[in-house]
Amino acid sequence: MDIWSKVKRSEVMGKIRAKDTKPEMLLRSALFKAGYRFRIHKAGLPGKPDIVMSKYKTIIFVHGCFWHFHEDCAEGRIPNSNSEYWRKKLTKNIERDSKNIKLLQDDGWQVLVVWECELKSESSILKIVDKLRMHLKI
Template structure:
């Protein structure tokens, strides 16, 4: 049983954003400060990546652990009510994510995933992302 009524739950769920989330903004500010220029939420690419670096041909997704089911993550919990509904929803999210990644890679894009929990718990996550971008850039210029 839910601890709040359906009107309150609906209002709470409607407040969950899919774009411009705090983790996404953190990644955007970090990359911009280091000179990377990007486009956000390009609708012409599968999955509308959170950040697209066209010169490097890189797509970056900033995934929330709960919605995208980060394996082994403490934030990837499941609600206790409507268990079947949530499992089906999570499964569709994961399948859609994999299909989008596959489509992007087939089109020649590099796909990087940044997990919400890594941004919270690992101070080296953003530097690791920058290093991956440096490697991709150096491979393209070589």
């Protein structure tokens, strides 16, 4: 049983953004400050990647822990209410993510997934930027 009415639940769910989320903006800002240039939400690529670094043939997806069912995170869980619906929904999200990543890799892209929980502090964001720098061998 939901704690909100259908109208209130619809209003709340309608405010959830698919792009320009806070974790995505934090990572983009750190990458830009580190001197990386990129495109965002490039249409025409599978999954409309959050960050596209064409120069390095690298794509970064910033995944929300709940919506992409991050197994190693407290946020990556099935809600207790309407759990069968959420299990199906999140499973489809995982399958779609895997398919898109495979398509991109088959096309020669390096694909990195950064989880929302990895972007909680400035020091963790800087670690991700350093890890990316090492990955790109710059």
